[in-house]
Amino acid sequence: AQKITQTQPGMFVQEKEAVTLDCTYDTSDPSYGLFWYKQPSSGEMIFLIYQGSYDQQNATEGRYSLNFQKARKSANLVISASQLGDSAMYFCAMREDNTGTASKLTFGTGTRLQVTL
Amino acid sequence: DTGVSQDPRHKITKRGQNVTFRCDPISEHNRLYWYRQTLGQGPEFLTYFQNEAQLEKSRLLSDRFSAERPKGSFSTLEIQRTEQGDSAMYLCASATGGRRNEKLFFGSGTQLSVL
Numbered sequence: 482a483q484k485i486t487q488t489q490p491g492m493f494v495q496e497k498e499a500v501t502l503d504c505t506y507d508t509s510d511p512s513y514g515l516f517w518y519k520q521p522s523s524g525e526m527i528f529l530i531y532q533g534s535y536d537q538q539n540a541t542e543g544r545y546s547l548n549f550q551k552a553r554k555s556a557n558l559v560i561s562a563s564q565l566g567d568s569a570m571y572f573c574a575m576r577e578d579n580t581g582t583a584s585k586l587t588f589g590t591g592t593r594l595q596v597t598l
Numbered sequence: 599d600t601g602v603s604q605d606p607r608h609k610i611t612k613r614g615q616n617v618t619f620r621c622d623p624i625s626e627h628n629r630l631y632w633y634r635q636t637l638g639q640g641p642e643f644l645t646y647f648q649n650e651a652q653l654e655k656s657r658l659l660s661d662r663f664s665a666e667r668p669k670g671s672f673s674t675l676e677i678q679r680t681e682q683g684d685s686a687m688y689l690c691a692s693a694t695g696g697r698r699n700e701k702l703f704f705g706s707g708t709q710l711s712v713l
Contacts, residue, residue: 523706524687526641526689526702528702528703531701572641574640581654582646582653582654583629584629584646584700584702586643587643588639588641589640590638590640591639591640
């Protein structure tokens with residue numbers, strides 16, 4: 482079974498609008514971390530935001546927030562006030578703490594976001 | 599902060615040839631990871647170093663692949679007898695922070711094309 486599922490291959494959003502990128506995950510490990518990365522056309526993966534499974538509050542980092550719904554096993558990324566520079570691939574990833582390796586991440590297949598004028 | 603550097607950016611080779619990629623992590627980071635990303639997929643974990651010790655290898659890493667990190671600084675990833683299925687982006691990342699809040703800093707990757 483897929484551990485990380487991103488069901489939106491592509492999304493469009495108008496500049497200055499908010500957009501939500503979906504991510505659902507599957508794990509039996511009670512302790513895990515969820516990440517979002519941005520991959521522009523240059524290829525590097527840029528860390529955006531992190532949510533621990535025991536964190537009580539949803540994570541926020543500037544214009545990025547993570548809508549964490551533990552019971553639904555979802556970790557959606559919300560980007561507010563979209564900018565043209567936000568156009569990129571976005572990957573959701575999970576770390577299961579029983580693996581023993583801190584950043585052995587499992588990634589989803591990504592969502593390509595296109596910001597339009 | 600010079601970031602994670604990978605060399606070369608692109609490599610085209612013929613099937614059966616050996617290739618080697620280099621990764622220079624951020625200088626104070628003692629943990630280093632290699633990931634592989636094929637077209638249309640997210641990155642997949644290959645291997646992990648803490649200082650010079652290779653602590654974990656994925657089953658994706660066949661015996662044609664070898665990675666080293668001499669002296670705990672730069673790392674190399676070698677692929678022997680390349681196959682067309684090895685064509686992918688090879689990403690290196692270095693890490694800092696405690697285990698729970700470890701953050702990966704990725705390089706721009708080496709794009710390998712095997713003809």
